[in-house]
Structure formats: structure tokens, C-alpha cells
Amino acid sequence: MHRVAPHLDIPIRQDDLRAHNLVLTFRQIVAAHDTPISRSELATATGLTRPTISRIVDDLLTAGLIVEAGPARSGSSGRPRVGLSLARTGPAGLGLDIRADVLSACVVDLTGAVRHLDFVPHTGTEPATVLPSLAAMADRAVQAAAAENLTVVGATMAAPGPVQDDSIVRFAPMLGWRDVDAGAALSAAISPGSAVLPVLVGNDARLAALGEWHAAGQTMRNFVCVSGEFDIGAGLFLDGAQLSGWAGELGHVMVRSDGPSCACGAAGCLQCYAGLTAILAAATGRGREDGSSPAVAIDTLVSVGDPRILDTLDDAAVALGIAIAGLVNLVTVDTVLLGGSYSLLASWLVDGIDRELRRRVLSANWAPIEVRPAPLGPDAAVIGAALSAVNRVREDPNGWLARVRSR
Numbered sequence: 001m002h003r004v005a006p007h008l009d010i011p012i013r014q015d016d017l018r019a020h021n022l023v024l025t026f027r028q029i030v031a032a033h034d035t036p037i038s039r040s041e042l043a044t045a046t047g048l049t050r051p052t053i054s055r056i057v058d059d060l061l062t063a064g065l066i067v068e069a070g071p072a073r074s075g076s077s078g079r080p081r082v083g084l085s086l087a088r089t090g091p092a093g094l095g096l097d098i099r100a101d102v103l104s105a106c107v108v109d110l111t112g113a114v115r116h117l118d119f120v121p122h123t124g125t126e127p128a129t130v131l132p133s134l135a136a137m138a139d140r141a142v143q144a145a146a147a148e149n150l151t152v153v154g155a156t157m158a159a160p161g162p163v164q165d166d167s168i169v170r171f172a173p174m175l176g177w178r179d180v181d182a183g184a185a186l187s188a189a190i191s192p193g194s195a196v197l198p199v200l201v202g203n204d205a206r207l208a209a210l211g212e213w214h215a216a217g218q219t220m221r222n223f224v225c226v227s228g229e230f231d232i233g234a235g236l237f238l239d240g241a242q243l244s245g246w247a248g249e250l251g252h253v254m255v256r257s258d259g260p261s262c263a264c265g266a267a268g269c270l271q272c273y274a275g276l277t278a279i280l281a282a283a284t285g286r287g288r289e290d291g292s293s294p295a296v297a298i299d300t301l302v303s304v305g306d307p308r309i310l311d312t313l314d315d316a317a318v319a320l321g322i323a324i325a326g327l328v329n330l331v332t333v334d335t336v337l338l339g340g341s342y343s344l345l346a347s348w349l350v351d352g353i354d355r356e357l358r359r360r361v362l363s364a365n366w367a368p369i370e371v372r373p374a375p376l377g378p379d380a381a382v383i384g385a386a387l388s389a390v391n392r393v394r395e396d397p398n399g400w401l402a403r404v405r406s407r
């Protein structure tokens with residue numbers, strides 16, 4: 001007889017109960033990260049009996065989702081305990097991202113480790129150009145993963161704008177996309193003729209925040225990751241959980257009501273002052289060249305000490321500080337990560353943002369906010385996209401087990 005988890009007080013079929021207990025146990029192994037966890041620790045953590053845990057562990061080992069990691073530590077009886085860890089082979093997630101200068105593809109394994117990272121220069125921003133290029137990169141990534149005994153179970157594309165139904169890019173002003181069902185298009189274009197790979201689409205800033213959170217050991221609880229790529233977006237974690245929904249378009253928060261027109265149709269948006277293309281245009285009088293990285297161009301001007309770029313970056317920092325202060329007055333965060341290409345320019349942005357936060361956030365005197373560059377930087381969105389794809393197995397491995405059994 002299997003015990004019912006405490007929070008499940010509804011009548012439940014035996015099959016459902018087995019599936020539920022498997023999820024409960026597997027999530028403990030996922031949550032242990034790189035630290036092997038023993039069968040008895042799993043029994044304690046889940047409240048399930050030792051025989052139930054043994055059967056579930058056998059199922060997970062047979063399905064190749066976990067491995068025995070050798071005697072990890074000694075129990076109180078002195079008997080060595082066999083530790084269990086996530087497998088480095090088996091299911092993997094694929095991420096795809098559109099940056100100003102490159103398209104990128106990434107594969108992560110079940111542990112979240114990056115196993116493949118590929119970049120291809122842009123040849124245009126229209127969906128008809130970008131989506132087939134991404135599909136070709138996805139096919140290469142799936143093959144590269146297979147060579148390492150990894151099976152890509154799903155893909156996520158990062159899009160710079162609001163996304164509906166995990167598939168339709170409703171509006172990406174900086175790409176010029178409207179109502180593009182990128183999920184359906186990519187799913188149809190990747191590996192035609194073979195099994196359909198599910199492709200979801202997510203907001204790039206939100207996926208970047210997920211990537212940074214994972215890279216930081218999943219311990220940060222309250223933070224915002226402000227990413228500057230094509231567009232400025234924000235991904236927010238509160239109480240250790242990521243906020244979902246439409247919001248996060250920090251780039252279109254108004255900074256000045258009398259400001260210039262924005263690509264979104266409004267005026268005076270943060271994007272007009274702190275967008276990478278806007279910074280470059282303000283300092284040089286011209287925009288970026290197609291397919292080039294505005295962050296690299298800005299960094300080059302900074303390195304030669306161009307005074308106009310330094311002034312423009314100061315202004316951008318003030319505008320960012322004003323917009324972020326508006327956010328931090330509404331929700332409690334202790335850290336602001338400067339993500340995407342902002343991480344490369346953080347040295348010239350942190351002080352100005354910090355100054356505005358101290359000035360404008362009422363609680364700043366008692367609850368200081370740390371502003372710092374995000375470690376993954378421009379790669380965070382594609383890594384976060386790949387993580388979100390493999391998270392479907394990390395959260396519920398029953399589909400993978402059924403797939404293995406049907407082979």
C-alpha cells in the first residue's frame with residue numbers, strides 16, 4: 001500500500017498515485033542539485049515508505065533519469081549509503097534565441113548543464129528569414145545532442161516581446177514582428193518527417209532571468225533581471241518563484257512624457273533612452289549596422305574614451321534607474337541583475353542606477369538593493385530557454401518513463 005502525500009486528500013486511482021509519488025520523489029532528487037541523495041533521505045523527505053522509494057528509484061534508474069553516485073556519505077549506523085543523482089544522459093532541452101547580431105541555439109541536460117552552444121550571424125530579422133535559420137540550427141543541435149546520448153524532448157524559443165499561448169509572438173517592436181505563430185512554424189520546420197518536436201515560445205527577458213537564477217544555484221529569492229538586447233525586458237522572481245504572465249516590458253515604461261516616439265507607438269519609453277540601439281544612435285548620430293552588435297560597438301567607443309558615449313551611458317543609467325525604481329517601489333526585491341548585453345556595459349551603468357534607486361525607492365535606506373552584472377549575460381536567454389524545455393521532464397518525468405517503456 002502506498003501512502004498518500006499529505007496535501008492530496010482527494011480520492012485517487014492507484015496509477016495516478018504511483019505517478020504522483022514518482023513526481024514527488026524525483027523532484028527531491030532535482031532539488032538536491034549536485035549533492036547525491038540516498039534512498040533513506042528520500043523516504044524522510046517525501047514521507048513515503050522505504051519499499052515504495054526503492055521501487056520508484058528502480059524505475060528512475062531503468063529509465064536512465066538518475067544514476068547511482070557511489071557511497072556519498074555515511075549514515076548514523078556507519079553503513080555507507082548509495083547516493084542518487086540526475087543522469088547526464090537521457091532527456092535534454094533545446095533553447096533558441098534571436099539576438100541583435102546572432103541567432104543562438106543551446107542544449108542543456110537534465111542537470112541544467114550546457115552541452116551545446118551554437119551561434120550563427122544574422123541575415124535579417126523577418127520571420128521568413130529567422131525561423132528557417134533557427135530550425136536548421138535546431139536540427140544541428142538535436143544531432144549534436146544525440147552524439148552525446150542526449151534526447152531533445154522539447155524546445156523553447158526566446159522572443160523579444162509579449163507571447164500568447166506559449167507560441168504566438170504578438171508584438172516584437174524591435175524585430176518588427178506582429179502575430180507570428182513562431183511555435184507552430186518552428187515545430188513544423190524542425191526535423192520534418194520525424195517525430196514532431198514540441199516548440200514553445202517565451203519572453204526573452206523572463207527566460208534570461210530563469211537562466212541566471214539557475215546559474216546562481218537556484219538560491220536567489222527576490223530579484224529582477226533587467227536584460228538589454230533588442231528590447232529592454234525584466235524577469236522577476238519573488239519568494240523563489242518566477243512571475244508569469246504578459247508583463248515584464250520594462251523598455252516601454254515611460255521615463256519622460258515629452259520624449260521621442262518609440263517603435264511601440266507610445267513616446268518617451270525607457271527604450272528611447274537606454275535601448276542599446278538608442279544609446280549608440282545618441283552617441284554617434286547613426287544607428288547600428290544590420291547584423292552588428294550594438295553592445296560591442298558601444299564597448300569599442302568606451303574603450304577609446306569617446307566622451308559622447310560616456311555621457312550617453314550616464315543618461316541611460318539615470319533612465320534605467322527611474323524605471324527600475326518604479327518597479328522596486330511596488331515589489332520587494334533585494335537584487336537588480338543587469339542582464340543580456342547590459343552585463344557587458346555594467347561598469348558604466350551600475351553607479352547611475354544605484355544613485356536613482358537610493359533617491360527614489362522609499363525603503364532603500366532600510367532594505368538596500370544590490371545592483372550588479374548578471375553572470376551569464378547575453379547567453380542567459382538561450383540557456384534559460386533550454387532549461388525551460390528540459391524543466392518539463394524535471395517537473396514530471398512520467399512522460400519520459402512512458403516513452404522509454406514503449407520502445
Ligand SMILES: [Zn+2]
Nearest residue numbers: 252262264269
Ligand atoms: Zn515603447
